[in-house]
Every structure is written in structure tokens, then in C-alpha cells.
Amino acid sequence: MDFTLNTYRKLLSALRNAGYVFVTFEEWCEGKKDGKIVILRHDIDRNANRSQAIANIEKEQGIKSTYYFRAGKAEEQTDIIRKIVALGHEVGYHYDELSIFKGDYSKSIAHFQSQLIYFRQFYPVRTICMHGSPASKYDNRDLWKKFDYHDSGIIGEPYFDFLTPENLNKGMLYFTDTARMWDGGKYNVRDKAFIAEKTSTQNKVHIHSTFDLINWLEKNDAPNTIMITSHPQRWTDNLFDWLVELISQSLKNKLKRLFLISH
Numbered sequence: 001m002d003f004t005l006n007t008y009r010k011l012l013s014a015l016r017n018a019g020y021v022f023v024t025f026e027e028w029c030e031g032k033k034d035g036k037i038v039i040l041r042h043d044i045d046r047n048a049n050r051s052q053a054i055a056n057i058e059k060e061q062g063i064k065s066t067y068y069f070r071a072g073k074a075e076e077q078t079d080i081i082r083k084i085v086a087l088g089h090e091v092g093y094h095y096d097e098l099s100i101f102k103g104d105y106s107k108s109i110a111h112f113q114s115q116l117i118y119f120r121q122f123y124p125v126r127t128i129c130m131h132g133s134p135a136s137k138y139d140n141r142d143l144w145k146k147f148d149y150h151d152s153g154i155i156g157e158p159y160f161d162f163l164t165p166e167n168l169n170k171g172m173l174y175f176t177d178t179a180r181m182w183d184g185g186k187y188n189v190r191d192k193a194f195i196a197e198k199t200s201t202q203n204k205v206h207i208h209s210t211f212d213l214i215n216w217l218e219k220n221d222a223p224n225t226i227m228i229t230s231h232p233q234r235w236t237d238n239l240f241d242w243l244v245e246l247i248s249q250s251l252k253n254k255l256k257r258l259f260l261i262s263h
């Protein structure tokens with residue numbers, strides 16, 4: 001079965017066996033870029049408590065990764081944020097102000113800064129990452145057309161600092177489990193898995209499941225720098241939760257296709 005905790009363990013082992021060093025996005029931004037590097041990024045869109053299992057597995061294996069939390073769930077998130085920080089992981093902010101405030105830039109930047117203050121009670125947040133807000137007409141990244149996140153002490157945002165044409169040309173690679181598959185580009189409203197798709201075509205490998213990704217890593221033809229984004233709520237050993245994820249994601253994928261066709 002894919003998207004179980006055991007499959008996640010296997011993915012980590014495959015990365016380690018392929019010679020990758022695990023760094024947080026913050027460390028990468030600070031210059032830890034030499035050798036074979038993998039950044040494990042976790043976007044916590046919902047069910048924050050389900051991140052604990054993934055965070056524990058990484059800790060057991062001596063791995064540090066990056067967890068992006070969203071606004072608005074403060075009470076239920078506080079406990080899990082503290083636990084993830086205690087395990088040695090990086091915590092950042094998964095911002096979506098322009099969709100929340102329907103394009104109001106001054107409300108958005110004020111809210112963004114208040115959220116940074118909130119998250120910095122737990123971790124000295126230095127990186128942020130947009131939430132894709134697939135159902136919204138606003139692209140949350142547009143906030144940075146008017147403001148500069150560096151002014152808030154932020155050193156990195158994956159869509160501006162990692163997923164750039166220069167990095168793509170250098171062969172850096174990006175995978176995301178958006179749409180509950182690793183090649184879900186056609187279901188993807190904003191977080192295009194374009195780099196993975198390009199490389200898949202070039203290398204004539206088709207990476208759909210986590211097992212495909214593991215097989216490809218075992219062949220040792222993956223590039224030196226990879227970012228892998230996963231949504232921890234998908235990864236579970238609880239059969240009921242696993243089935244709910246499977247069914248709700250296939251419905252969501254159908255809706256996203258309709259949305260993308262109509263736009």
C-alpha cells in the first residue's frame with residue numbers, strides 16, 4: 001500500500017542509500033548545498049496532529065525536515081508545533097493571506113506579520129511557503145509583488161528561492177504528493193510538479209507511486225539536489241483514515257479537473 005508510514009520509511013531508506021544528506025530548507029538557504037542534498041518539506045494543510053508520526057519516524061532516523069503550518073488553527077496546533085520543534089525539525093509558515101482577505105494587500109501583510117509573531121513563539125521562523133489555495137482566484141505569492149519577505153527576517157520561500165529556472169537548468173528536482181500521486185501535475189492548480197515531469201520525460205522513467213520513486217532512487221540516476229514535498233495527513237497506517245484520504249482525494253481530483261478546464 002502506498003502512503004503508509006512504512007512506505008514513508010522505505011522512501012527515507014532509499015534516499016539514504018542513494019547517498020543523500022537531509023537538510024532543512026532553512027539550512028539549504030543558509031548555504032548547505034554541497035554534495036547530494038534532499039530537503040523534505042511538509043505542507044500541513046489540515047489534520048496537524050497526523051504530522052507527529054512522520055516527525056517521529058524522521059527523528060528515529062536522525063533526519064531533520066521542514067514543517068509548514070497554516071494560520072487559523074492556533075489552539076489545536078500549539079501542542080503539535082511544540083512537539084515538532086522538540087524533535088529538532090524546522091517550523092515555517094504556510095501562508096495564504098491573499099485568499100483569506102480576497103486580495104486586500106494591507107490586511108494581508110498585517111495578518112502575515114502577526115502570524116510570524118505567533119509562530120516565532122515556538123521557533124525562530126526564517127522560511128515561509130505559499131499554500132496553493134486551489135479553490136481561490138488569488139495566488140498567495142502575489143503578496144510579494146508589493147512587499148518583500150526579507151523585510152520580515154525571512155530568508156527563503158521555495159517558489160522564489162528553490163523552484164527557479166536557474167535551479168531547474170542546474171538539474172535540481174522537485175516532487176510533490178499533491179493529488180495523492182507524484183505525477184499529479186494535471187490536477188495541480190498552482191504547485192506544478194513541472195520539474196519532476198520534465199526529468200521523468202528526459203530519463204524515460206514514469207514516477208507515479210512512491211514505489212516508482214524508490215525504484216528510481218535505487219537506480220542512482222537522480223540529481224544532486226531534490227526537494228520532496230509531502231502532505232503528512234495523507235500518510236497513515238490507520239486503514240479508515242487511509243481510505244478516507246483515498247476517496248476524498250479522488251473526488252477532489254475530479255473537481256480540480258473541472259475547475260482547471262473551466263478556467
Ligand SMILES: [Zn+2]
Nearest residue numbers: 043045131132
Ligand atoms: Zn498547502
